[in-house]
C-alpha cells in the first residue's frame with residue numbers, strides 16, 4: 001500500500017524552501033512535537049512561558065523555540081537563555097528587558113515587532129505612530145543585544161477574506177517601507193504572518209514565516 005502524504009509534507013511542499021514554517025505546539029504534548037521533529041521540523045512556537053520552559057527541558061536541544069504569545073516583562077528571564085525568536089515585541093519597555101536578559105546570558109536575541117493590523121481591539125501590537133516612536137528611541141539608545149529582524153501581525157478573525165487580505169497587504173507595505181532603515185540592530189528580513197485559517201492569503205501577500213497550529217496538530221480544546 002502506498003502511504004498517503006502527510007499534512008506536514010504537503011504543507012512543506014506548498015510553502016517551498018524560502019518560507020519558514022513555525023509549528024505552533026501550544027497545549028500539545030511533547031510526543032506530538034517529537035513526531036514532527038522526527039520528520040525534520042525544527043521550528044516550534046509556544047504562547048505560554050511556563051509551558052515553553054517545561055517542554056524545552058524535555059525536548060532535543062536543537063529545536064528552535066519561537067515565542068509567539070504576549071510576553072510579560074517579568075517573564076523574559078525564563079526564556080532568554082534559549083529562545084530562538086520572540087515574535088511579539090510591542091513596547092520599548094519589553095525590548096529593553098529582552099536586551100538586559102540577553103546581556104546576562106551573553107547572547108544576542110532575535111525579535112520581531114508586533115504590529116496591530118486587525119480590526120479587533122483585543123489584538124496586541126504597535127500602531128504606526130508607536131512604531132515610529134520606538135524606532136526614534138532606538139536611534140538614540142541602541143540596544144545592542146537584541147536584533148530586530150522583522151515584523152509580525154495577526155489579521156482579524158473573520159470570514160471576510162478581502163478584509164484579511166487588506167490587513168496583510170497593509171503590513172507588507174509597512175514592512176517594505178521600514179526595510180530601508182538600517183541600524184546596528186535593525187534589519188528587517190522576516191515577515192511573520194499567517195495561521196492555519198489564513199496562511200494562503202498571507203503567503204500571497206508576501207509572508208516569509210507562517211505560524212501553523214491546528215492544521216498540523218488538530219484543533220485545541
Ligand SMILES: *Cc1c(COP(=O)(O)O)cnc(C)c1O
Nearest residue numbers: 024068195196197211212213214
Ligand atoms: C495559536 C497561534 C497560532 C496558530 O494558530 P492556528 O490557527 O492553530 O494555526 C499562530 N499565531 C499565534 C500568535 C497564535 O497564538
